[in-house]
Amino acid sequence: xxxxxxxxxxxxxxxxxxxxxxxxxxxxxxxxxxxxxxxxxxxxxxxxxxxxxxxxxxxxxxxxxxxxxxxxxxxxxxxxxxxxxxxxxxxxxxxxxxxxxxxxxxxxxxxxxxxxxxxxxxxxxxxxxxxxxxxxxxxxxxxxxxxxxxxxxxxxxxxxxxxxxxxxxxxxxxxxxxxxxxxxxxxxxxxxxxxxxxxxxxxxxxxxxxxxxxxxxxxxxxxxxxxxxxxxxxxxxxxxxxxxxxxxxxxxxxxxxxxxxxxxxxxxxxxxxxxxxxxxxxxxxxxxxxxxxxxxxxxxxxxxxxxxxxxxxxxxxxxxxxxxxxxxxxxxxxxxxxxxxxxxxxxxxxxxxxxxxxxxxxxxxxxxxxxxxxxxxxxxxxxxxxxxxxxxxxxxxxxxxxxxxxxxxxxxxxxxxxxxxxxxxxxxxxxxxxxxxxxxxxxxxxxxxxxx
DNA sequence: ATGTAC
Numbered sequence: 159x160x161x162x163x164x165x166x167x168x169x170x171x172x173x174x175x176x177x178x179x180x181x182x183x184x185x186x187x188x189x190x191x192x193x194x195x196x197x198x199x200x201x202x203x204x205x206x207x208x209x210x211x212x213x214x215x216x217x218x219x220x221x222x223x224x225x226x227x228x229x230x231x232x233x234x235x236x237x238x239x240x241x242x243x244x245x246x247x248x249x250x251x252x253x254x255x256x257x258x259x260x261x262x263x264x265x266x267x268x269x270x271x272x273x274x275x276x277x278x279x280x281x282x283x284x285x286x287x288x289x290x291x292x293x294x295x296x297x298x299x300x301x302x303x304x305x306x307x308x309x310x311x312x313x314x315x316x317x318x319x320x321x322x323x324x325x326x327x328x329x330x331x332x333x334x335x336x337x338x339x340x341x342x343x344x345x346x347x348x349x350x351x352x353x354x355x356x357x358x359x360x361x362x363x364x365x366x367x368x369x370x371x372x373x374x375x376x377x378x379x380x381x382x383x384x385x386x387x388x389x390x391x392x393x394x395x396x397x398x399x400x401x402x403x404x405x406x407x408x409x410x411x412x413x414x415x416x417x418x419x420x421x422x423x424x425x426x427x428x429x430x431x432x433x434x435x436x437x438x439x440x441x442x443x444x445x446x447x448x449x450x451x452x453x454x455x456x457x458x459x460x461x462x463x464x465x466x467x468x469x470x471x472x473x474x475x476x477x478x479x480x481x482x483x484x485x486x487x488x489x490x491x492x493x494x495x496x497x498x499x500x501x502x503x504x505x506x507x508x509x510x511x512x513x514x515x516x517x518x519x520x521x522x523x524x525x526x527x528x529x530x531x532x533x534x535x536x537x538x539x540x541x542x543x544x545x546x547x548x549x550x551x552x553x554x555x556x557x558x559x560x561x562x563x564x565x566x567x568x569x570x571x572x573x574x575x576x577x578x579x580x581x582x583x584x585x586x587x588x589x590x591x592x593x594x595x596x597x598x599x600x601x602x603x604x605x606x607x608x609x610x
Numbered sequence: 611a612t613g614t615a616c
Contacts, residue, residue, distance in 0.1 A: 205611095229611040267613045326613075337611055378612045465611090 161186045163197030178208035184400040190219015196528050199587040200537025206403025209483035212531045221414045222406035223384040225480035227465040231428030232372030234507040240455025241365040243345035251604040253446050255563050261438035263333040264608035270332035280328045287426035288433045296437040303496045305461040309429040314422035320383050327376030332434040336608035339371040344600040354597040357502040377424035384417045460505040464534040487521030487532040510536045510581035512605045513557045519594040536581035545577035561604040569609035
């Protein structure tokens, strides 16, 4: 089976610094893989499938928890406003991020402020997704149209989820987490495609908000539980799995079906998590700017998953597409697009590292060769351990004028722009290949990170 | 990514 990686000369050099190539080749050996397995320009080493990997599997093949990742439905949501960045001075930005932190718990192990409600609706949330949190008062019905899968992947079943995962999940809905998760207030720095930008409601100098988080301890526990279960199952069914991270069982097997049910529950949790955080961010803006979110023009642009496995039709075949650190990007006219984006193709959101730019792009017809997938970020260049050694001077220089909430740079040195690949370089690879059309570029003004 | 480890 073949694997294909999209890189330029600069990014190619980075491939030899970690195990990502080997991991991609290993994945290509799993039963039922539809070639090629894809490596995105932001590929780097992960657990099992590399991050920046796309693996499509035919119906008779296998499903793998490691090919989705530990943070199931880690993803990104973009909100636009009608606010002009010119009016946002540092004082105002500091007030806003302080208020956002007041509403949204950040950092590892934090419990949600809405846990009184989220405990009650938890069952409904994991089975139906965002629809359930909207019913409970977080946002408006039409938000559903602006979320991949309408904010709910069908087939979720809490009975396939361990008690431990449920207990962690109930308390963590509405929290940001740590690591690369963030809430950023950004400015639209440049419009790269006028027509598409207009369709997405974006204009130069506009304030937008980007939210990056996932399924927290809930998804993490599910991934942990099922890596073990699928590893044992692989032995039972005689499937050769090259490493534990790629533990896999037939999609049709008891274990494979159970993983899908649990994974879908975590997918729904994560979409709902971003919905609640969006609601809280809007509340923070309302408090500080003393205006209603409607009058500030708040509108969800789109919400995409970066870590997910789901059924899609490709080349007339029904395939289980595993995306791990990759974004679905359907082209203009594709029937699976939400109605609002039928003519344009839906926005695919690509956050850069904090301190650098982020992008919104759309896929083209040519993206069929990647199973309509594009890169999901800049991609890590240094391991967390190496990046922790970045000096204070280097860190501050890389951050420039960007405001951030974390007191000590040491807590987030591993998230420094220096720890990541150049997002411009990464985005240009698929653009040159005509797989994506860049629509707009954003620069961060203020960043909320999860660290104590 | 993660109540940062079997």
